[in-house]
Amino acid sequence: MLSNRKEIHVEWGDCDPAGIVYYPRFFEYFDSCTNALFERAGFKKQEMLKKYGLLGIPMVDTRGQFYAPAAFGDTVVVETRIKEWGRSSFEVEHKLYNGDQLAAEGSEKRVWTVRDPGVAKGMRSEAIPQEVKDRFARE
Amino acid sequence: MLSNRKEIHVEWGDCDPAGIVYYPRFFEYFDSCTNALFERAGFKKQEMLKKYGLLGIPMVDTRGQFYAPAAFGDTVVVETRIKEWGRSSFEVEHKLYNGDQLAAEGSEKRVWTVRDPGVAKGMRSEAIPQEVKDRFARE
Amino acid sequence: MLSNRKEIHVEWGDCDPAGIVYYPRFFEYFDSCTNALFERAGFKKQEMLKKYGLLGIPMVDTRGQFYAPAAFGDTVVVETRIKEWGRSSFEVEHKLYNGDQLAAEGSEKRVWTVRDPGVAKGMRSEAIPQEVKDRFARE
């Protein structure tokens, strides 16, 4: 399975008055890592949205576990991979390292969501194209 | 001229490791205050976008001056008014009070921007409808 | 058990290019709701930090489930309560309503964390004072 490693420099503005990363920022990191994984698989988000009529890949369920703090000036590394493909949803897994230490983990369940003016709220889920899944099957 | 007062509770997550509001958050506050002023004038953003084919009212020039810090737990009050209408742009002014003290000021120049698939980037400026300006002329 | 209801106006800047709340912002909402619950119990965050030598109540495990989108201009209501007290940790539960609809849920596990210059990273967990827990026992 394709995976991606992304370095993230923890910024001053990512940290709270306790001097450590404000935890919602970890979810921003994870989101950028999921996009980077797709990009590595050949799907730049803007092109992917256009090609498949996607509204996006919104989150339906996500969890973050935080084992050790990170602070501004730290450079963390996040390893990201698809954990499982469903029909119209998929799961993503993130492991965030601060130096040698596993400092946080994230898991995500997202839905392949297309624009459809004919339904309520203008969006609905759709089967993920096989060609998309196939791109993640290589190392 | 119509003006609006908006109370904002400074959140823990708005503050940086120095324990004070991270200054880009003041621009988020000001942006929400401009939207609140329009809403007070009768223009909820979602309806306004639909009615006028607006993409938004993007910022072209903004300045923030910060005289005194604000910290989590503070409740600040922002007074907002249109300073001047141009043909397709307008200027907004914010005064942010922390207790009795003028703690920050913001000024904005924004452009009335409509969607237009026929031009580069799909957007262009347009004259601000007179009926919009008129709604701000009352107290 | 004490609970708190907090109204949150979804801002333009909270939303992503799909026009719906960018999901890390829901965690910012939930964090502000936990602080509001403590404030309702009589513990303003700044005073609480000082009184107990707290660094904060950092997150160790959190989950968000998103059932329906929210968009700028929506006003959502979040109901927050302590689900369970441990010795030095506690669990918080959030239910976010958009109109009549349960649109999202959040759960949190946080740790009562004090400053201690004598240990690595300068922070350690500590037993939550009984007087703190007692304040949440009333309705």
Next chain:
Amino acid sequence: MLSNRKEIHVEWGDCDPAGIVYYPRFFEYFDSCTNALFERAGFKKQEMLKKYGLLGIPMVDTRGQFYAPAAFGDTVVVETRIKEWGRSSFEVEHKLYNGDQLAAEGSEKRVWTVRDPGVAKGMRSEAIPQEVKDRFARE
């Protein structure tokens, strides 16, 4: 004068419902660029804070001018330099390029601010050490 170039990948979460960078994010970009310039001069923020007893280098006046939008997936480059040193304040200048195009400019006035428990709010400005200024004098 020392200057720094920093590449920034515009993230999905940095963009608003108009699909372009939400302008307060540009101030977050600029802030990280000022920190990167100091780091390039040999002053990692955490070490600098400790060495000089600094609370930070808070903003007192900042302006952003936005000439062309940037969207998620774009990689922008920001050129940053100190424009002028005062006694206890200094000015920073940012030029943000999207491809060949100058898309935004930022200017900042910041104050060298130390912790001082003996004064109101626990902070005051102080003369910037000459050795700090000297480090920016080389190319």
